[in-house]
Amino acid sequence: MLKMIDVYSGSPRSFATDPASDITMIKATQGTGYVNPFCNTDWDAAKNAGKLLGLYHYAGGGDAVKEADYFIDSIKNYVGQAVLALDWESNQNAAWGVNNWCRRFVDRVHELTGVWPLIYVSQSAIDQVANCADTCGLWVARYAYNQPLSWDYKGGNFSVAPWSTFTIHQFTGTDMDRNMVNTDREGWLRLAKGDGGATGASVPQSKPTPTQQSSQVHNTWKDELGDTWHAEDGTFTSNTQLHLRWGARPSASTIAVLPAGSKVKYDAWSRGSQFVYIRQPRGNGQFGYVAVRDAKTGEAYGKFE
Structure with a gap:
């Protein structure tokens, strides 16, 4: 070995x-x-x-x-x-x-x-x-x-x-x-x-180079979980304690617990079966997600700007 x-x-x-x-x-x-x-x-x-x-x-x-x-x-x-x-x-x-x-x-x-x-x-x-x-x-x-x-x-x-x-x-x-x-x-x-059989393989020319994440081409898209997202830039201010998570699911792991009055800048939103989520851009091409509204009752957990 x-x-x-x-x-x-x-x-x-x-x-x-x-x-x-x-x-x-x-x-x-x-x-x-x-x-x-x-x-x-x-x-x-x-x-x-x-x-x-x-x-x-x-x-x-x-x-x-x-x-x-x-x-x-x-x-x-x-x-x-x-x-x-x-x-x-x-x-x-x-x-x-x-x-x-x-x-x-x-x-x-x-x-x-x-x-x-x-x-x-x-x-x-x-x-x-x-x-x-x-x-x-x-x-x-x-x-x-x-x-x-x-x-x-x-x-x-x-x-x-x-x-x-x-x-x-x-x-x-x-x-x-x-x-x-x-x-x-x-x-x-x-x-x-590998097997060398890929038609898309080409002679490499460059070493890894940091690049910026490409911008979203469409205003609406589906992610890997099947959720539909809508592009929208804004700021959300919470009126209660909320969880910032690594995924737009209640079961997703928590990044931080946000106290009331927290401001979250977001670039997209999605309506799930339980909550409406916003997406917060973070470093290294990653995103955080916050439930900001009850999807059934429409109750918002803060205000949008």
């Missing part, structure tokens, strides 16, 4: 060249408006250190095809050289719990590149990505024992069904995300190259 470290902008830059590891997996993008500013730095350092390489996209839960396009457009210079992966987690992911989101993403990546990305997911949430098991390898997070501050790996004796086995096991994240990779160097390079 090979040893792998995964890194993002907040990681110490030295992690990318850790002498104990064989592979460096680097966060490249998130959503449709964020490129890791240290992606190139870590890539160059790891490559110069002789590491095998990987690049991953953190799912924001917007339109899956647009996120796949954004990922590949940002890392097209590295396609064929790095194993690609999708990071599927609940935090900052508006589509968490939507079981067909990853399938749409990986299909689009394969269409563009001929490469099937790995799927990163906690072992407890494998059911959300199970429909990718026929084409994609599994990068599973499972801390099955006391997390060692070392490479003291004790194996992965747990179910990953419907996969027969994992490709990567992230077994500790206490001080460093350590992973054991269930292949050899040649196998990793084959995963990076």
Whole structure:
């Protein structure tokens, strides 16, 4: 088995060249408006250190095809050289719990590149990505024992069904995300190259470059959850305590609890079965959501400007 470290902008830059590891997996993008500013730095350092390489996209839960396009457009210079992966987690992911989101993403990546990305997911949430098991390898997070501050790996004796086995096991994240990779160097390079059969694949020309999120072309659109959104710029002032969430659902995780009198700038609204939500633009191409009106009674929880 090979040893792998995964890194993002907040990681110490030295992690990318850790002498104990064989592979460096680097966060490249998130959503449709964020490129890791240290992606190139870590890539160059790891490559110069002789590491095998990987690049991953953190799912924001917007339109899956647009996120796949954004990922590949940002890392097209590295396609064929790095194993690609999708990071599927609940935090900052508006589509968490939507079981067909990853399938749409990986299909689009394969269409563009001929490469099937790995799927990163906690072992407890494998059911959300199970429909990718026929084409994609599994990068599973499972801390099955006391997390060692070392490479003291004790194996992965747990179910990953419907996969027969994992490709990567992230077994500790206490001080460093350590992973054991269930292949050899040649196998990793084959995963990076994919099947080479995509008509959309092209010779890459540029390294990842931060770009601004593209503006919404249409005034009304449907998101990945099937909700209809209407573009509208405004400011909402609450008259009661409200929850700012990562998704337009009562079950979505909370970003913050807003006290009465809070002002929220928004760029769109949607009427659900229970509430009317507004969408607050946030950094890195992400959005927050606030329920501002009872959809059944019409009662507003503040005023609009």
